[in-house]
Amino acid sequence: VIPLRNVMRDDVSRPSWPVDEVLLNAPAVKDGYFLVPPVLE
Amino acid sequence: MASPLTSKTVRETRDLLDRREVSAVEVAAAHLDRIESLDEKTVRSLITHTRELAEAQARLADQRLASGEKTPLLGVPMILKDVLTTRGVRTTAGSKILENFIPIEDGTITRRLADAGTVLLGKANMDEFAMGSSTENSAFFPTRNPWDLERVPGGSSGGSAASVSAEFAPFSLGTDTGGSIRQPAALTGVVGFKPTYGRVSRYGLIAFASSLDQIGPFSRTVEDTAMVMNAIAGYDRCDSTSLQADVPDYTAALRREPNLKGIRLALPREYFSVEGMEPGVEASVKDAISHLESLGAELGEVSLPHTQYGLATYYLIAPAEASANLARYDGIKYSTSLREPGDSLWDVYERSRGKGFGREVKRRIILGTYALSSGYYDAYYVKAQKVRTLIKQDFDAVFEKYDAVVGPTSPTTAFPLGAKTQDPLAMYLNDLFTIPTSLAGLPGISVPGGMVEGLPVGLQIIGKALDEATILRIAHAFEQTTRWHTLRSPVAVQEP
Numbered sequence: 301v302i303p304l305r306n307v308m309r310d311d312v313s314r315p316s317w318p319v320d321e322v323l324l325n326a327p328a329v330k331d332g333y334f335l336v337p338p339v340l341e
Numbered sequence: 342m343a344s345p346l347t348s349k350t351v352r353e354t355r356d357l358l359d360r361r362e363v364s365a366v367e368v369a370a371a372h373l374d375r376i377e378s379l380d381e382k383t384v385r386s387l388i389t390h391t392r393e394l395a396e397a398q399a400r401l402a403d404q405r406l407a408s409g410e411k412t413p414l415l416g417v418p419m420i421l422k423d424v425l426t427t428r429g430v431r432t433t434a435g436s437k438i439l440e441n442f443i444p445i446e447d448g449t450i451t452r453r454l455a456d457a458g459t460v461l462l463g464k465a466n467m468d469e470f471a472m473g474s475s476t477e478n479s480a481f482f483p484t485r486n487p488w489d490l491e492r493v494p495g496g497s498s499g500g501s502a503a504s505v506s507a508e509f510a511p512f513s514l515g516t517d518t519g520g521s522i523r524q525p526a527a528l529t530g531v532v533g534f535k536p537t538y539g540r541v542s543r544y545g546l547i548a549f550a551s552s553l554d555q556i557g558p559f560s561r562t563v564e565d566t567a568m569v570m571n572a573i574a575g576y577d578r579c580d581s582t583s584l585q586a587d588v589p590d591y592t593a594a595l596r597r598e599p600n601l602k603g604i605r606l607a608l609p610r611e612y613f614s615v616e617g618m619e620p621g622v623e624a625s626v627k628d629a630i631s632h633l634e635s636l637g638a639e640l641g642e643v644s645l646p647h648t649q650y651g652l653a654t655y656y657l658i659a660p661a662e663a664s665a666n667l668a669r670y671d672g673i674k675y676s677t678s679l680r681e682p683g684d685s686l687w688d689v690y691e692r693s694r695g696k697g698f699g700r701e702v703k704r705r706i707i708l709g710t711y712a713l714s715s716g717y718y719d720a721y722y723v724k725a726q727k728v729r730t731l732i733k734q735d736f737d738a739v740f741e742k743y744d745a746v747v748g749p750t751s752p753t754t755a756f757p758l759g760a761k762t763q764d765p766l767a768m769y770l771n772d773l774f775t776i777p778t779s780l781a782g783l784p785g786i787s788v789p790g791g792m793v794e795g796l797p798v799g800l801q802i803i804g805k806a807l808d809e810a811t812i813l814r815i816a817h818a819f820e821q822t823t824r825w826h827t828l829r830s831p832v833a834v835q836e837p
Contacts, residue, residue, distance in 0.1 A: 307581060321445045327678030336673055337686045 346371040348833070351417050351511045351565035358406055358416045365402035365416030369395050369460045372418045376462060376509045378837040384485045384494070386504040387463040388423050389431050398460040405458055414572050415458030420513040422501045423464035424471055425556070426545040427451050434547045435467040435479040435497075438676045438697030448545015449577045450514065450556055457572045462510055465500030469699045470667065471521055471549045473497050474771040477762055478701045485758070486529060487830035488796055492755040495525030495771070498559070502529040505559045507832040512560040512569050516546060518553045519655050520751075520775025523787040526559055527750035527799020530789045530830060532816070533559050534566045537806050538782035539584035542577030550662040551582070553655075553779050562826060563788065563817040567591035570809065586807055594810035599818035602637035604811075605743045606630070611648035612748035612774050619753045625791025625798040626749040629819070633747065636818055641743065645735040650728050651777040652769055657712045657725035658780070664709030667702070670694060704765065733781040740805045745812055749774055750787040750799030774801060784809045788816045789825035797825070 319332050328335035346368050349357065357363045373392050380387055395418065402416035421427065424434045426444035428451075433439045447455065455461070468478035476484040476499025484499045486492040487507040494503040498515025502525035505513050515522040517535035526533020534557045541556045548554060558569040570591045577583045608630065613623060634640050672678035672693025679692040698706070712721040739746060751771055761768040778785045783803055790800030800819065804812035820826050 309578065317445065324445055325442055325675035327672065327675075327680070334673055337680070337684050337689055339686050 347375050347508045350562050365399040369399035375837045383832045384503045386500040388466050389464040395460050402458045418460040418462050420465050420504045420510045422515045424547045435469040437480045438670045449542040468497035471497040472701050486755045487832035495528035497521040499525045505531045506830045518550050519779045520772035522557045523775050524751050526787040528755040530797030533787045535785045537784045539582050541573050542580040542583050544579035548666040550659040563820050594814045595817040599821040604638045606638045607643040607739045607743035607746045609645040621793035629790040629800045643739050647731045654725045654728045655776045657721050660705040660709030661712045664706045729780050736781045746803040750801040754796035778803050786816050
């Protein structure tokens, strides 16, 4: 119907970023996680 | 006195480096010194200066040159729009919300240019998140036009355009979503090129409207643009919209003989004599097109009947995509976060986004959220997508008989600062002739095509999808037989 097709790649895992680099720009961090205010009281 | 290193084109700089008449370190230093002494007190084209990085990259380039390497951009200095991520170098997108954002990796294009041996001088000012046509929406300061400091350089890539026009760098990169490369190129008298959508990887480009955004170069000659395109075009697996198409050598498209015999050019009647178009601009563009005819091109008048719906279509699709893309700035992961004791998560979102985004960005997020909202989605977003297809079909029909479309880039020359900031609709009209190309995903170039009362006029040439080579060839033939690109802005001739 439309001149488009999906572009697929092989499902192969690649290395991702080290946690400390991912958190480098985070405003608040705790134990390797993003720190957020309480969502549930 | 011989012309300074900062007046050289990319090609000339390369020749000097190849002949060992100068080193990359000297070329970089000449540009850095010029920027440091002039930018702040004239155009203010840069948000961030990267002297240390530039010096390190120039030293590396000299080592590569010494080993006999001849990579085409090796040792050439350049400036990136501050929407392209640079590892370890602050990247703001012109926004307070990314004021302190330091990317942990280079975008694909930043990486490719670094690998090619270019030297990054700084990051260019822009309208916040690339939303604007004057660079006055920058959260930091407006950039000024090197031809008249009381006027805007266009936008959103105004800093990138002004820096090349002011001779702070022989080339820069910008991004074009609805005209943000071509319009500032026209207003500052330089070459600005928007490639086919998907031709250049967007990985590492901070997204505005993902179905429209495309990276492209500014330079002072068409040949330089072709050289930069050779370095940045091509498939990238990190961008799912990147095209797996062969990339030609764009410099090979440029003929020594400025002969356009056999080239058929379409003049859309909707691009002339429209309301709000300055008569001087129209006259200049018509002269430029007559000149193309004198080089052998055949001209024909055509209609692009859905042109009048371009702006409305764009201002539904682009804000809709922006409202989704900008949801990521939440004050949690990496953007500016304004937290107070006792805040709920929602309070952090509200305060961070409320203070972090400027007026135009908020306007478009609201517009886009509305266009996508339940009950309005079909009437606005889906309808806009349908009109987008009609606009693309307008071009398809014309390209059955013609090789390229020619017309003005912008309806006016550079306007005074503040002239349109209170009237968003007047500002949006700047992109009347560039938006349809973006919606259709086509390549377009603006080249210096005339002067009106001391201000540059841009000639726009639009090509078939993936046929960048033809419009580069036409633009080059025009440039080789006119003098407009040799005129230097008042800031360019200023000595540091």
